[in-house]
Amino acid sequence: MKISSVKSIRPKDFPNLIYLHIITDEGIIGLGETFLGAAGVEAHIHEVLAPYLLDKDPLKISLHHELCRGFLGTGGSGTENRARSAVDVALWDILGKETGKPLIKLLGGGVRDKIQIYNTCAGPNYAKKVPIAGRVATNIWQIPDSKNDPYEDLQLYMTDAGKLAKDLLKNGVMGMKIWPFDEHLDRSNGHWITNKELEAGLKPFRQVREAVGNEINLMADIHTNWDVPNAVKIARALKEYNINWVEDPVRPNVEALTQFRNEVKVPLATGETMGAASNYLPFLQKGLIDYMMFDPIWLGGITECLKAGAIADAHQIPVSIHDCNGPVNFTVGVNLSMAMTNACTYETARGFYYGWYHELLDEVPLIDKGFVSPLSGDGLGIKLKDKWLKDENSKIIESKLS
Numbered sequence: 001m002k003i004s005s006v007k008s009i010r011p012k013d014f015p016n017l018i019y020l021h022i023i024t025d026e027g028i029i030g031l032g033e034t035f036l037g038a039a040g041v042e043a044h045i046h047e048v049l050a051p052y053l054l055d056k057d058p059l060k061i062s063l064h065h066e067l068c069r070g071f072l073g074t075g076g077s078g079t080e081n082r083a084r085s086a087v088d089v090a091l092w093d094i095l096g097k098e099t100g101k102p103l104i105k106l107l108g109g110g111v112r113d114k115i116q117i118y119n120t121c122a123g124p125n126y127a128k129k130v131p132i133a134g135r136v137a138t139n140i141w142q143i144p145d146s147k148n149d150p151y152e153d154l155q156l157y158m159t160d161a162g163k164l165a166k167d168l169l170k171n172g173v174m175g176m177k178i179w180p181f182d183e184h185l186d187r188s189n190g191h192w193i194t195n196k197e198l199e200a201g202l203k204p205f206r207q208v209r210e211a212v213g214n215e216i217n218l219m220a221d222i223h224t225n226w227d228v229p230n231a232v233k234i235a236r237a238l239k240e241y242n243i244n245w246v247e248d249p250v251r252p253n254v255e256a257l258t259q260f261r262n263e264v265k266v267p268l269a270t271g272e273t274m275g276a277a278s279n280y281l282p283f284l285q286k287g288l289i290d291y292m293m294f295d296p297i298w299l300g301g302i303t304e305c306l307k308a309g310a311i312a313d314a315h316q317i318p319v320s321i322h323d324c325n326g327p328v329n330f331t332v333g334v335n336l337s338m339a340m341t342n343a344c345t346y347e348t349a350r351g352f353y354y355g356w357y358h359e360l361l362d363e364v365p366l367i368d369k370g371f372v373s374p375l376s377g378d379g380l381g382i383k384l385k386d387k388w389l390k391d392e393n394s395k396i397i398e399s400k401l402s
Helices: 038-053 061-067 079-099 153-170 180-184 195-212 228-241 254-263 277-285 301-314 327-339 386-390
Strands: 003-010 017-024 029-035 115-120 175-178 217-221 245-247 268-270 346-348 366-368 371-373 395-400
Touching (some): 029 327, 038 079, 038 395, 079 301, 153 175, 153 180, 153 195, 195 217, 195 228, 217 228, 228 254, 254 268, 254 277, 301 327, 327 346, 327 371
Parallel strands (some): 115 175, 115 346, 217 245, 245 268
Antiparallel strands (some): 003 395
8 A cells, every 4th residue: 555645635714724635545545634834834745745755655654753754843843843743643544544443442442431621711713713923812812703602711711710610510521721811911022910910810710719619620821921930920829729730831941941940839731832752851850840731733643642641651740632723633632642541631622622623524522521532433533524625715735646
């Protein structure tokens, strides 16, 4: 069996997403995905990766994972690695379809059948229609487009986070993550948060604890937007609200995170933007990660995630896989969470899950009463809806054997 075609699909209305079909001469189609910089990823796929992949055996996944590593951007989650991630996921999908086994079986059968989720409180249009450039801030919130949507969780946590917490608990979801400090970023570019701004950012956390006490797990995402002294100021103020973790308080820099750790003792989650499993080692060796995060379609695909999970396990650190970008990544992360003994909880965004995830795929893993389970179909068990392949507004490029 050989790879005969590499096709990229960029659906209209989703400027940050790109899908990949790797097609074999036996007609098997492997599905991949990545998020951010879709045009750059598209170019790298067809100018660099497709010429290498065509006429190769798709089942030599480890070899292709290594040889698709970019000379530039090695270890980073830039264009080269995001393209490589999409390729790796698609090749695993082919392996499952060729052998007639679902991904979870290929990963060893799993150590659990389901995992508890938490809700990232984004709205259904968060980061959907606006190309993301630069830092993550209010420019991608897109609340006005969906203010009447029942899953506009971002608007709700900014107005009545206690009500949102009660609704999540009613549906069996025992955790929520919010990022209210982003709203106060632009004035100083992350170099000065006033006491008034700090108090406004703390309001949702106070509302949650007043409404439901400690019944719900509560996480704060700082998005690496603040410098060390201001991240410390925020984290110190959060301590009284029994935060399960503070996520990405500063950029993933050993010295900066060490300084932060020395100033304030809060559980730390970090790593979603890493581009290689080895990048975690200096942070783990210095005790700077309490909950290790990685994103399958940024880190390097399934192959690299397995390495990262093993590194975390060797350091006795739990893993929570990142998902706030696309339904293929969501599906892959669910399967990895079944396979990794140290997976503790899984990120979901119900605004995405009950919204546009179903616009793109025929099926996604089932969420029920606060838990998510993998699908049972061969490979990933999912399929990009045909309408995106037929839509004249989708940008489709195919590289194939001449």
